Amino acid sequence: MDLLRNAVRPYAWGSRTVIAELLGREVPAPHPEAELWMGAHPGDPSTLLGADGAETSLLAAINAEPEFHLGPACARRWDNRLPFLLKVLAAEEPLSIQAHPSAAQAAEGYAKEEAAGIARDAGNRNYPDPTAKPELICALSEFHALAGFRAADKTVALLAALDVPELAGHAQLLAADPGPDGLRALFTTWITLPQVALEGLLPPLLDACVRHLRAHGEFSLECRTVLELGERHPGDAGVLAALLMNRLVLQPGEAIHLPAGNLHAYLHGTGVEILANSDNILRGGLTPKHVDVPELLRVLDFSCGDMPVLRGEQVSRHLTAYPTPAPEFELSRVDIPAGAEATEEVLLPSDGPQILICTSGKALLTAEDGTRLELPRGTSAWLAAGDPKTRISSAGDADLQVFRATAGMDG
The missing domain is CATH 2.60.120.10 (Jelly Rolls)
Incomplete structure (x- = not known):
């Protein structure tokens, strides 16, 4: 290591x-x-x-x-x-x-x-x-x-709440086909609009977002985002596209x-x-930077719905994993609270490569052959597949948090 x-x-x-x-x-x-x-x-x-x-x-x-x-x-x-x-x-x-x-x-x-x-x-x-x-x-x-396209019926409700006359026809397009095909049609329409058309649509949209915020409407977070993006990127079709996406915190x-x-x-x-x-x-x-709308449209998945938020799966007392279908990677997290017994440690179970980064506290890595390596906050380490099995414990007074990258289950 x-x-x-x-x-x-x-x-x-x-x-x-x-x-x-x-x-x-x-x-x-x-x-x-x-x-x-x-x-x-x-x-x-x-x-x-x-x-x-x-x-x-x-x-x-x-x-x-x-x-x-x-x-x-x-x-x-x-x-x-x-x-x-x-x-x-x-x-x-x-x-x-x-x-x-x-x-x-x-x-x-x-x-x-x-x-x-x-x-x-x-x-x-x-x-x-x-x-x-x-x-x-x-x-x-x-x-x-x-992240991801919001459920179409929720976007229809958002557009109705904003009540922008210039967008009424666009909202009807989605309401008539509230699924992936309707989203594809509306997103494609918006992302390929000529600049003169965007300059006619965006100002009334931003005005509507201001009114919605002042009225403390249910889509206030979405409206604040549109206003921020509109200020940073005036005349950009991406401001319209943001209306179609899940807004996550x-x-x-x-x-x-x-x-x-x-x-x-x-x-x-x-x-x-x-x-x-x-x-x-x-x-x-x-x-x-470089924008390629035709190529983006070629690769996009227009499935819609809530974006799942992952809170991790408890592997052991101090180890949480975030499994996904991706074969290339898996992320996991080691957490050992301040004041834990010196014997509290986590065996890093992997036959493949690992990268570790300490984001809180100080970690101590101890290999089966006795090799030791300290990881203070902000430092990272490489553990080769051929290295001896390694355990991680806390070597400081603060809460320990270490993120661990490995290949996926079939990677």
Whole structure:
């Protein structure tokens, strides 16, 4: 097992305090810091920090000894690649409205862009990776998001409550077909509107949201979101699209799983995110970055309904797991309260690769061969499949919280 040094992605929507404070650096940071990447993605692989002072790229280490680092089964299943990527995500401002492709869609899109000669780091590249990108995010703070299409009848009720004459025909379109086909028709209409049409629809919508808030209407949270997005992205079709989506507020420890085709936009907050080892993003709006509406429409899943909020499954006294259908990953969480007996510990049961990050307190990792490694808050570690079995316990006075990334059940 080795400590990791990880890359920080400085996207404009990030926080200047959250990741810097977690890592024990000066606050505020000189620029926004959006994501801390832990893994072996070629775009920003982590570095192994050996006890002897040696530094090695995790990607290079896996390439050199895939069966030791991944385990034979994982190496075979994922063609000698680490199948997951772990992140701490800190959103100070809303992200784009986006979705991610399925495995088949990603392979097809990647092949087309390779054949077209689009550089993998080009700004207009949709598919820098040939793999799917399911995700799960678990809140560390109160976390706000748009995720999945709201049940159509609830959206019809929202549009009726806002009572925007300019949107009456659009509302009738959905009311006449309150299901996936109706949602597809309305979303496609809105996301492809000419700019002049958007400039005629958005001002009366924003005015209606103000009136609804003043009246303390039942859709006040949705209206505040539309107003915020409208202020940040005037004239953007994504403001209309937000009307169709579930508006979520996650409390710490709650999570959502975002499968392929799920339309979503993180709005504000900090979370631990685990995803397949891919950076494929199809954007539809609310961003100055590359937007590809036809490709987004090709991959979207228009199923509608409430977005399930995951609260985790208790595996043992101190271990909570967040299982999903994704074979690439599973996220779990170790919690040991302050004042616990020194003998209280968790055996980390895995025959595959593991990444750990301590988000509270100080962890002590003890391997069967006697090797020990301390993980203070903000530090992370790599446990190769070939490393001895390891136990985790608290080595500090504060509540211990450690998140653990592994491959999925059949990964």
